[in-house]
Amino acid sequence: MMDGKGIPRAVIERLPRYFRYLGDLRDNHVERISSQDLSVLMQVTASQIRQDLNHFGGFGQQGYGYNVNFLYTEISKILGLDKKHRLILIGAGNLGQALVNYVTFETRGFNIRGIFDIDPKKQGLLIRNIPVLPMEELQSFIRDNDIDIAVLTVPKSEAVGIAELLVKYGIRGIWNFAHTDLNVPKDVVTVNVHLYDSLLNLSYQINEREE
Amino acid sequence: MMDGKGIPRAVIERLPRYFRYLGDLRDNHVERISSQDLSVLMQVTASQIRQDLNHFGGFGQQGYGYNVNFLYTEISKILGLDKKHRLILIGAGNLGQALVNYVTFETRGFNIRGIFDIDPKKQGLLIRNIPVLPMEELQSFIRDNDIDIAVLTVPKSEAVGIAELLVKYGIRGIWNFAHTDLNVPKDVVTVNVHLYDSLLNLSYQINEREE
Numbered sequence: 001m002m003d004g005k006g007i008p009r010a011v012i013e014r015l016p017r018y019f020r021y022l023g024d025l026r027d028n029h030v031e032r033i034s035s036q037d038l039s040v041l042m043q044v045t046a047s048q049i050r051q052d053l054n055h056f057g058g059f060g061q062q063g064y065g066y067n068v069n070f071l072y073t074e075i076s077k078i079l080g081l082d083k084k085h086r087l088i089l090i091g092a093g094n095l096g097q098a099l100v101n102y103v104t105f106e107t108r109g110f111n112i113r114g115i116f117d118i119d120p121k122k123q124g125l126l127i128r129n130i131p132v133l134p135m136e137e138l139q140s141f142i143r144d145n146d147i148d149i150a151v152l153t154v155p156k157s158e159a160v161g162i163a164e165l166l167v168k169y170g171i172r173g174i175w176n177f178a179h180t181d182l183n184v185p186k187d188v189v190t191v192n193v194h195l196y197d198s199l200l201n202l203s204y205q206i207n208e209r210e211e
Numbered sequence: 212m213m214d215g216k217g218i219p220r221a222v223i224e225r226l227p228r229y230f231r232y233l234g235d236l237r238d239n240h241v242e243r244i245s246s247q248d249l250s251v252l253m254q255v256t257a258s259q260i261r262q263d264l265n266h267f268g269g270f271g272q273q274g275y276g277y278n279v280n281f282l283y284t285e286i287s288k289i290l291g292l293d294k295k296h297r298l299i300l301i302g303a304g305n306l307g308q309a310l311v312n313y314v315t316f317e318t319r320g321f322n323i324r325g326i327f328d329i330d331p332k333k334q335g336l337l338i339r340n341i342p343v344l345p346m347e348e349l350q351s352f353i354r355d356n357d358i359d360i361a362v363l364t365v366p367k368s369e370a371v372g373i374a375e376l377l378v379k380y381g382i383r384g385i386w387n388f389a390h391t392d393l394n395v396p397k398d399v400v401t402v403n404v405h406l407y408d409s410l411l412n413l414s415y416q417i418n419e420r421e422e
Contacts, residue, residue, distance in 0.1 A: 012415055016408035020390070043392075079411045080418025098309035102406070104390075110410060148417060173417045175410060179231065179315075181254075189416040193409055195313070197227035198402055199321060199386060200290045204223055205400040206359060206384045207291025 007055045014052055017042070019079060022072040034065035085110045086147045090162055091154035092117040092125065092132050095177060099151060100127045113145050118158065139169045148172040156180045163190075218266045225263055228253070230290060233283040245276035296321045297358050301373055302365035303328040303336065303343045306388060310362060311338045324356050329369065350380045359383040367391045374401075 021042055025033060039046035053071075056078055076082065089096050092115050099105075100112055115132045117123060125132045133141065141147065150171045152159055159178030166174060166188075173189040176182055182190050232253055236244060250257035264282075267289055287293065300307050303326050310316075311323055326343045328334060336343045344352065352358065361382045363370055370389030377385060377399075384400040387393055393401050 013412060015415065016405070016411035017392075019411065020405075020408065078415065078418075080414040081411075083418065085414060085417075094309040094312040098305040099406075101305040104407065105410060108407075110414075149413065172420075173413045175413050181228075187420065189413055189420065191409055191413040191416070193404065193406065194227070194231075195310075195404065196315065196319075197231065198404055199316060200227035200230065200292070201224060202360065202384045202386050202400055202402040203291040203296060203321075204226065204289065205402070206296075207289075207294065209383075209398065209400065 011052050011055055014044075015075060015079060018049075018052070019072070019075045022068055022075065025068045026072050030068050032065045032067050038066070081109055083109070085149050086145055087112045087149045087151055088114040088116060088138075088141065088145075088147050089151040089153060090116045090138075090166075091152065091158075091177075092119075092122045092127060093153060096151070096153035097127050099153065099177075100130065103128075110149070112151075113147060114141050116141075118154070138165065142166075142169045142171060149175060151175045151177070152182075153177045222263050222266055225255075226286060226290060229260075229263070230283065230286045233279055233286065236279045237283050241279050243276045243278050249277070292320055294320070296360050297356060298323045298360045298362055299325040299327060299349075299352065299356075299358050300362040300364060301327045301346075301349075301377075302363065302369075302389075303330075303333045303338060304364060307362070307364035308338050310364065310388075311341065314339075321360070323362075324358060325352050327352075329365070349376065353377075353380045353382060360386060362386045362388070363393075364388045 021038070033041075035046040035049045038049055042049070053066075056074065087110055089100055089112055092100075096115070096117075100115060106112065112128075112130060115127055115130050116135055116138055117132050118135055120134070122132045123134050148171070150166050150173070152162065152166075152174055154162055156179045159176065159180050160182060163174060163176070163182040163184055167184050171188065173191070174182060174184065176190050176192045177195070179194060179196055181192065184190055232249070244252075246257040246260045249260055253260070264277075267285065298321055300311055300323055303311075307326070307328075311326060317323065323341060326338055326341050327346055327349055328343050329346055331345070333343045334345050359382065361377050361384070363373065363377075363385055365373055367390045370387065370391050371393060374385060374387070374393040374395055378395050382399065384402070385393060385395065387401050387403045388406070390405060390407055392403065395401055
């Protein structure tokens, strides 16, 4: 699978991890690092690092290594972090509330502007001072607040229907925590966090080592 | 990357998704399905489905398709779901509390037996009737309750140290939500849920489509 620029999906999925390690290096005042040293740190081969970063023009200099701050900043732009994102969250259950309270996202340009829930008992509730609104206000809220991302933390049975609404109302990306895949048009991005799938992966690996 | 049985890591990561679709089919009383129909549903090629399932002995019959219930049951065994897992959760913050309240896991053989937190103010707190215990009791609790999986929802700065303790105390698998990679011995399984990495993946794809 390639994305629109011919960059393999696997490379893109590794990009946030590069960003994380470079951020740590930067916080520790490391100014430059060779692909070899980065490879030891990240436990991937130096050649994979060079190949991956070459997709974005490469940022290393022979015999010098990578300039940490420069590479960090460039990757942050590639990841779209030079722009602010305006989010809504739909589904104010336990997981939804936990994500609203996960302020780390907030400090990094992902601002949760509104929370929605289908349950009238939850409407009016304040989570980190953000009121829970009724679904009837979804369309106007997305339009008036220029929302680009919806976080979906609703039960599986509701997720597909709500995703259709979100697409109709012009959302650009859906961060989907519901335990189902969404079938949205190609111009709408979805990234799934299937927690149960991840737990099954763990269970598989434990089981496999026991035998 | 292969696992111990020579099954590519990518296939294993797809297994929970097969399991999810087969579970839905079973719930909808579908008795058998061809790789072709499953391919349309899952939006992967029929040949990939056949190749993937062949790693586990294959379960299809030419001209008949897959027996849904049989395949579901076989995959559930492969995933280790015929055994019960006993979990502890470390870090009773928002995300940790949300996961404890996510009872779906519980009904599927993943029982949370204990919750731990470093903060004395949280100790004694009840989350879904499970008391939050002090870290001093971690070792004896793991041993006495035959705990095999630890869910790690602590800040990045604490995660590596706590993972070392968990390994020392004999834990088999770590489900890691801390925003860092853990460096554990090969016989301990870790599966990471890096929420921020996932959000960055979404941000990247939105950004890339805008250009």
